[in-house]
Amino acid sequence: MLTNRSVSELRGVGPSIAEKLSRLSIYNLQDILFHLPLRYEDRTRITAISNVNTGQTAVLEGKIISARFQYGRRRSLLACLEDDTGKIGLRFFHFTKAQHNSLMGTELVRIFGEARRGASGLEIYHPQYENVSVSKPLPKTLTPVYPTTDGISQGRYRALIEQVLTILKVSPLIELIAEGISINEALQLIHNPPVDADVTALIEGNHPVQRKLAFEELVAHHSSLCFLRDQINKQRAVNFAAPSSMCAKLIANLGFELTKAQQRVLLEINSDLSRNNPMLRLLQGDVGSGKTIIAAVAAVHAHENGLQTALMAPTEVLAEQHLGTFNEWLAPLGIKIAWLSGKIKGNVRNKELQKIKNGSAQIIIGTHALFQKDVIFKRLGLIIIDEQHRFGVHQRLALKQKGTVAHINPHQLIMTATPIPRTLTMTLYADMDVSMIDELPPGRTKVTTTVLADTRRGAVIERIQSQCARGKQAYWVCTLIEESDVLESTAAEATLTELTKTLPKLSIGLIHGRMKHAEKADIMDKFKQGRVDLLVATTVIEVGVDVPNASLIVIENSERLGLAQLHQLRGRVGRGLTESHCVLLYHSPLGELSKRRLEVMRSSNDGFFIAEEDLKIRGPGELLGSKQSGALQFKIADLTRDSDLLPGVKVKSEQLFETDNEKIDMLINRWTSIPEELSQV
Ligand code: ADP
Ligand code: MG
Numbered sequence: 001m002l003t004n005r006s007v008s009e010l011r012g013v014g015p016s017i018a019e020k021l022s023r024l025s026i027y028n029l030q031d032i033l034f035h036l037p038l039r040y041e042d043r044t045r046i047t048a049i050s051n052v053n054t055g056q057t058a059v060l061e062g063k064i065i066s067a068r069f070q071y072g073r074r075r076s077l078l079a080c081l082e083d084d085t086g087k088i089g090l091r092f093f094h095f096t097k098a099q100h101n102s103l104m105g106t107e108l109v110r111i112f113g114e115a116r117r118g119a120s121g122l123e124i125y126h127p128q129y130e131n132v133s134v135s136k137p138l139p140k141t142l143t144p145v146y147p148t149t150d151g152i153s154q155g156r157y158r159a160l161i162e163q164v165l166t167i168l169k170v171s172p173l174i175e176l177i178a179e180g181i182s183i184n185e186a187l188q189l190i191h192n193p194p195v196d197a198d199v200t201a202l203i204e205g206n207h208p209v210q211r212k213l214a215f216e217e218l219v220a221h222h223s224s225l226c227f228l229r230d231q232i233n234k235q236r237a238v239n240f241a242a243p244s245s246m247c248a249k250l251i252a253n254l255g256f257e258l259t260k261a262q263q264r265v266l267l268e269i270n271s272d273l274s275r276n277n278p279m280l281r282l283l284q285g286d287v288g289s290g291k292t293i294i295a296a297v298a299a300v301h302a303h304e305n306g307l308q309t310a311l312m313a314p315t316e317v318l319a320e321q322h323l324g325t326f327n328e329w330l331a332p333l334g335i336k337i338a339w340l341s342g343k344i345k346g347n348v349r350n351k352e353l354q355k356i357k358n359g360s361a362q363i364i365i366g367t368h369a370l371f372q373k374d375v376i377f378k379r380l381g382l383i384i385i386d387e388q389h390r391f392g393v394h395q396r397l398a399l400k401q402k403g404t405v406a407h408i409n410p411h412q413l414i415m416t417a418t419p420i421p422r423t424l425t426m427t428l429y430a431d432m433d434v435s436m437i438d439e440l441p442p443g444r445t446k447v448t449t450t451v452l453a454d455t456r457r458g459a460v461i462e463r464i465q466s467q468c469a470r471g472k473q474a475y476w477v478c479t480l481i482e483e484s485d486v487l488e489s490t491a492a493e494a495t496l497t498e499l500t501k502t503l504p505k506l507s508i509g510l511i512h513g514r515m516k517h518a519e520k521a522d523i524m525d526k527f528k529q530g531r532v533d534l535l536v537a538t539t540v541i542e543v544g545v546d547v548p549n550a551s552l553i554v555i556e557n558s559e560r561l562g563l564a565q566l567h568q569l570r571g572r573v574g575r576g577l578t579e580s581h582c583v584l585l586y587h588s589p590l591g592e593l594s595k596r597r598l599e600v601m602r603s604s605n606d607g608f609f610i611a612e613e614d615l616k617i618r619g620p621g622e623l624l625g626s627k628q629s630g631a632l633q634f635k636i637a638d639l640t641r642d643s644d645l646l647p648g649v650k651v652k653s654e655q656l657f658e659t660d661n662e663k664i665d666m667l668i669n670r671w672t673s674i675p676e677e678l679s680q681v
Contacts, residue, residue: 041057110130141193221671237381244304281435288571315540338352417607559590
């Protein structure tokens with residue numbers, strides 16, 4: 001079995017290389033095989049220099065006719081390569097004297113790289129090059145390029161693969177999904193495409209062999225989620241009696257009718273809670289669709305059954321806002337709420353901890369501070385997590401473990417306003433049940449979005465002036481590329497100064513991540529009460545903040561933000577009855593992708609449509625943010641490209657799950673490494 005054979009048996013693998021391979025999660029011979037090429041390079045032909053275009057990657061062959069140092073902003077070596085048809089520059093920023101000499105001394109050199117527009121015309125930066133004065137045949141097949149790590153070159157990796165492919169011929173892998181081409185043939189071809197292979201298909205990633213492997217990988221992934229789901233179904237939880245008078249009273253006192261979608265979701269949740277295994281439900285609903293009341297009803301329902309609820313929000317501002325809303329809704333019912341955040345310390349904190357422990361608080365609201373060691377719940381029955389994508393899986397687990405007493409698990413409701421395209425939900429959250437609020441409360445107005453160059457800032461400021469003169473409020477959001485609180489806060493402070501000067505009649509407030517908690521709470525209060533007209537903010541206001549009288553939001557450097565984030569920010573307005581506007585400022589020149597993305601924002605208010613477009617433009621990894629993307633790092637599958645495989649994947653996984661768990665183990669072993677904590681969910 002290849003899984004029992006260590007990489008150290010291969011030629012050229014000593015302890016140091018073995019250690020480097022382990023950083024790529026490669027330990028045994030099978031791991032080598034399933035470390036798949038990232039892409040292919042076509043080095044089978046020599047291109048004439050005169051035929052090379054900008055952006056083209058090509059093999060060129062010729063003589064170096066000059067090589068001189070250049071002293072610009074960065075010292076570089078510029079060599080000139082000439083063939084019978086023309087000349088091209090080769091530029092090196094890191095080079096040695098010896099390299100310079102060897103380049104100059106070579107009769108005939110073969111280079112490989114991407115042509116771009118440089119200071120001297122067409123140039124190739126850091127081409128790979130080799131001396132072919134003694135003639136050397138070109139490769140006959142595509143050259144695979146592997147994801148590697150420092151210290152393992154492509155050449156070295158290929159040498160390892162070749163050895164394992166030879167071994168594979170005598171000890172083939174077992175066929176786990178016996179459909180179409182065999183796994184052994186597929187691996188041979190993908191690592192070592194034959195001369196007659198369909199080059200275009202391989203480069204585009206839709207060769208039958210790649211599809212076969214992607215299918216297997218997706219089945220492995222989906223099956224592991226089936227496993228997780230199965231474990232949950234085997235766990236025990238407290239089953240709730242049907243909601244009764246308190247829930248009814250809460251809903252009756254709201255002052256609005258629940259939408260059809262909200263009512264449906266509540267029924268779905270009730271049905272989960274009535275069972276004696278834990279609920280694990282993802283609640284999706286666009287910004288402003290009214291998820292908070294759903295959380296409140298579920299929490300009251302838990303209380304009616306003598307159990308506590310923990311509500312965790314990703315930011316202090318949002319947690320604080322929930323605290324306010326919950327107090328307003330639940331105090332009349334006599335329900336007590338405890339409050340925990342990183343800023344609550346000392347005596348105050350001890351008191352809150354006491355209330356949580358002795359059960360005098362029935363609902364506990366907070367940030368990630370909820371899962372610190374000394375937080376002990378009396379009887380936790382329900383965990384609600386708001387804006388889930390901001391929390392890592394392990395934070396969710398920590399909180400869940402707290403509630404697990406004598407193998408009785410809390411129910412979990414996970415809410416997200418980041419719309420996740422259906423294809424992704426099926427794949428990523430196959431272990432969860434999904435509810436969707438697909439309807440906004442009545443009377444909402446559409447937000448009109450305008451995309452403007454930041455040279456038009458003056459006009460935008462005038463618009464704020466006129467909006468606020470009419471009693472409306474506005475946000476001005478400062479953003480930066482770097483995820484730096486300090487820089488972003490500084491930018492916001494500078495903008496505050498500028499706007500205070502140009503808009504002397506307005507009351508302008510500032511909120512950013514580096515302010516003290518009390519200051520933030522104070523300014524949010526003033527904004528809510530209408531005592532601040534314009535709120536200059538960083539992206540801390542991104543999630544959840546709810547001030548219906550705000551009808552204009554200006555977002556600076558919008559071209560740098562993801563669509564999901566822009567949609568979240570825009571969701572701060574259009575919450576009341578007035579017509580609302582969103583102005584997306586950008587800095588010229590705008591790249592092609594940015595243009596497309598801002599156009600998507602301009603043309604649509606539909607979070608799900610935007611998410612689908614975002615998926616097309618950027619791919620799933622970025623869509624869900626870097627924190628989540630770990631879950632999406634497939635070796636070969638690409639959820640956009642391979643989305644048509646997904647229905648079949650689901651069928652196959654479920655079938656395997658019913659009939660052949662051993663095969664699933666092997667599949668998972670081939671394709672994924674599940675973090676230990678995940679396997680305990
Ligand atoms: P989100 O889903 O973005 O968390 P919220 O729960 O903050 O949305 O709700 C947005 C606003 O809509 C809140 O002011 C809330 O009280 C209000 N709201 C929720 N449901 C309804 C409804 N059915 N009818 C009218 N207003 C509602
Ligand atoms: Mg919310």
